[in-house]
Amino acid sequence: MQVSTGSAPRPARSVARRPRVPFLRGIRLLSASLLLTFPALALPAGAQDGAPAPAAQPAAPDATAAAEETFLKIPILMAREIREGRLPPLSLLDIPPPDDGVAGAKLAISDNNTTGRFLKQTFTLDVVQSAVPEDLVAEIKKRVGEGLPYVVADVSADTLLKIADAIKDTDAVVFNTSAPDEVLREEQCRVNVKHTAPSRSMLTDAIGQYMAWKQWRKWALVIGPTPEDKLYADAVRRTAKRFGHKIVEERTFDYDPGSRRADGGFEQVQQQIPSFMQGLPDHDVVVVADEGELFGEYFPYRTWIPRPVIGTAGLVATPWHPAIELWGGTQFQNRFKRLAGRTMRPLDYNVWVAVRSVGEAATRTNTNDPKVLIPYMRSAEFELAAFKGQKVTYRAWNGQLRQPILVATAKMLVSVSPQPGFLHQVTELDTLGVDQPETKCTAFKK
């Protein structure tokens, strides 16, 4: 097991303290104390007569000068499960950067600390990661016991449940930032879990509503071979039924991805996809269910008849997009780019929302006590401004973040769901995904 701590979350600065094991098999602990400092930039200069004279003091308290002990410490623990079996996506553009998600956490820590310096609160980030779920769970349990009750998890559905159950008797909360699985919000819901990642049904409903607006109602569904693809297809079927679309035919794309890259490949794909798509009943769009992004991108422009591709390729639903500038998003995107040196990905956004949720709760309650903070996040008072044009909140019945979902191509935003006309008695955001009357989650009713 490899453990490292340092002021900057860079593997290069890691210090091995324990017997070495292969890099990805061990757990790495990265401590990033992101307490920001704000130097005064006052420049003396003459002012017009009768006007106030400038002075060299900053308007804000100087965080560097603040004695550590006077600041309330709020540490956030980020847990990453290294998914070794996961194949890289088809497009070189989509290969996840090493700090996917972590960069979102860093930005949120920095944002939290900007408010924190006025309220004497300081937020820090620790990252633990492992390819062995048991190790990760054990480490998290230990860290929670040591006083890190806010766990932000980028892990698989199974690992998430293990983490939630391992710390269920402590005042701690786990944020699910990456698993879209419906079961985590439904039959297997946990009171100590909040989901900032949208559920599959929220994503498919977002596209389904836009398709209803377009009146593109006849869908041909292409399903990949993985269990996740089958779950996505389930969500697509549910959406189709809910919004009155018709799935004219389903086809399974059994495909051995092989190596992601080969010198060539297009010659064969250009032949394969149209022949696979031949003979389908009349349809308006092709819906692709390929969560691993292993073949879906082969479909646009290669279908048998000219039809748009939607689902996990072509027109997709996503909580965040690197090109959106709506709702003050420009500054948010710029801050991220300055920090990470790249554009913000959906996982970064989900993690940002999780870490900011803790920050917002700490701001409003002025405490770091999880006994106060966690119930506050569950209360009706909690709301977060998250660059979505309206407040985002957590569903009281299953801990799912309700938020507008972007419908976009790789380059641009196309629309935002909920679409106009999809009404709801509480909030239109609850027209996306499983709603309270149909939920199978009972844990929150106690």
Added chain:
Amino acid sequence: MTTQRQGRVLALAASLLVLATSNALAYNVFVSNEKDNTVSVIDSETLEVVHTIKTGNRPRGIILGNDGKWVIVSVSDDHKLQVFDTKTFEFIKDLPSGPDPELPILHTSGNPLYVSNEDDNLVTVVDIFKGIIVTDVPVGVEPEGMGMSPDGKILVNTSETTNMAHFIDAHTYKSIDNVLVDNRPRVAEFTPDGSQVWVSAEIGGTVTVIDTATRKVLGKINFEIQGITKDAIQPVGVRITRDGKTAFVALGPANRVAVVDVATRKVLKYLLVGQRVWNLGFTPDERLLFTTNGTSNDVSVIDVAAQKVIKSIKVGRYPWGVVVAPPRADAN
């Protein structure tokens, strides 16, 4: 015949009267169009667009300067401010700012100008006559709204992600206090007597009323509109009449302007305007109030006394800010 002549005289007198009145009340209304890179100029009497000024990129916050001779507009994507003549509409000069300037405000003495720079957590202080940056004041994340106390002593800046109203000494730039408000605060507006600051929170859906002397929150104004979900009620622009009695609050995608009794903080009325209403500007006589309706590309005109919307005027794309210039002393 007598009657006819009398009638003619009366008609003439009446038309003269109208002419005289319109001369007295014809103001130039300046509306920044965020998407079009223009400022539309509306005649407040004919309620028609009389001129369109070409500006730099992404014009947003807009104010008057130099005793009403200048209209100053933030051109956010050019990271500066531009100055135009309120009479000839000609470009005069650029003023410096930090990155992505949004809302400028002038000191009550007429100089300097304070502008929030949305992209660098700073408020820049600019000498408008010398055209230089006097200093930068660090504030919260995404500084936005700027309010100036009528006595010129206190500057209030809101920051969108910090969710605070920062009270800053306008002379020393020292922090006086930081008051937590609801999510995504936008506009800070002092009451004319300076005793209160009204801060709108776009995502929080409220207006927080803060006591200037103690910085205590006196109350929060909530808005409820039949048939409009809470999510769509997003207060931005706030204007209070000079007598300190009535406040107007623009409610964004709720497409309404709320009329609020300042003393009781009760909402008296909701006026239906264009889509995504953000900012508001009174005529100097406070007879009319203009609203910028971003997504419907128009400006609604409210008769202040009657509390009625009397007209909507098509302007450029995504109208953002509005300011009305008084008639100029040097006008012929």
